[in-house]
Amino acid sequence: MLNTEIIHPELMRALAETGHGARILIGDANYPCTTKSNPLARRIFLNFVPGLICGTDIIRAVGRAVPLEAAHYMAPPDGKIPEVVREYQGLIEAEIPFEGLERFAFYDLASEKDTAVVIASGEQRVYANLLLTVGVRSA
Numbered sequence: 001m002l003n004t005e006i007i008h009p010e011l012m013r014a015l016a017e018t019g020h021g022a023r024i025l026i027g028d029a030n031y032p033c034t035t036k037s038n039p040l041a042r043r044i045f046l047n048f049v050p051g052l053i054c055g056t057d058i059i060r061a062v063g064r065a066v067p068l069e070a071a072h073y074m075a076p077p078d079g080k081i082p083e084v085v086r087e088y089q090g091l092i093e094a095e096i097p098f099e100g101l102e103r104f105a106f107y108d109l110a111s112e113k114d115t116a117v118v119i120a121s122g123e124q125r126v127y128a129n130l131l132l133t134v135g136v137r138s139a
Contacts, residue, residue, distance in 0.1 A: 004061065004064060004065035005061065005064070006061050006062075006065055008044070008046070010042070010044055011044045011046075011117075011119070013042075014042040014044055014116070014117040015062065015065050015066055015117065017042070017116065018066060018116050018117060018134045019134065020069075020134060020135065020136050021114060021133065021134065022114055022115075022116040022117070022133070022134045023109075023110075023112075023114050023115040023116065023117075023131050023132065023133050023134070024062060024066075024115075024116070024117045024118075024119065024131070024132045024134065025037055025041070025110050025115055025117065025118045025119065025129070025130075025131050026055055026058050026059060026062070026119045026121060026129065026130045026131075026132070027118065027119065027120050027121060027129050028055060028121060028123040028124070028125065028126065028127075028128035028129055029047055029050060029120075029121065029122050029123055029124055030126065031120070031129050033118050033120045036107040036110055036111060037110045037111055037115055037118045038110070038111055038112060038113055038114075038115040038116070038118070040113070041115050041116055041117060041118045042116065042117050042118070043118045043120070044117065044118065044119045044120070045120045046058060046119055046120060046121055046122065047120045047121055047122040048122055049122060050122055050124055051122050051123075051124050052122045053121055053122055054121060054122065054123045054124075055084065055088065055121045055123035055125075055128045055130065056084075056087050056088065056091060058119055058121055059088055059091050059092070059130065059132075060091050062119075062132065063091060063092060063093075063132075066134050066135075067134065067135040067136060067137050067138070068092060068093070068096055068132050068133065068134065068135050069096060069097075069133050069134070069135030069136070070096060070097045070098075070099070070132075070133035070135075071088070071089075071092055071096060071097070071098045071099070071130060071131065071132050071133070072098075072099050072100070072101050072106065072109060072130070072131040072133075073085045073088065073098070073099075073100050073101070073106075073127075073129065073130050073131075074100075074101060074102075074103055074106040074127050074129040074130075075100030075101060075102055075103075075106075075127070076126075076127045077102075077103075081100070082125065082126070082127045082128065083125075084123070084125040084127070084128040085100075085127065085128070085130075088128075088130055092132075096135075106129065106131070109131060110129075110131055115131070
């Protein structure tokens with residue numbers, strides 16, 4: 001099912017095991033990946049050093065590897081969309097719903113059983129967390 005340039009074997013396996021409706025969490029360097037996600041999710045640590053690997057690189061590769069049907073970002077308390085989130089949105093097809101959730105609602109959604117993959121990034125910008133919902137493969 002994969003059509004990707006991703007070479008990280010564990011990430012490839014994790015993405016290949018997802019199906020329609022599964023969620024992929026991309027957490028920034030501050031995200032508590034162990035305590036605020038599905039405990040049964042496959043965890044992939046790409047947080048090599050601060051700033052590497054950044055969220056935009058991960059989203060670009062994941063978005064080309066699996067079909068997407070929705071995206072949710074962690075919205076800051078002031079309600080303003082962070083610049084990093086705008087960058088993420090620009091990497092995702094325009095017709096895909098892109099919705100903000102307050103911090104604890106985001107944690108709750110990330111902790112549900114449908115979150116199958118958790119990717120820890122080295123992204124240093126705050127509120128750079130994204131939940132992607134896997135869609136249906138067409139042809």
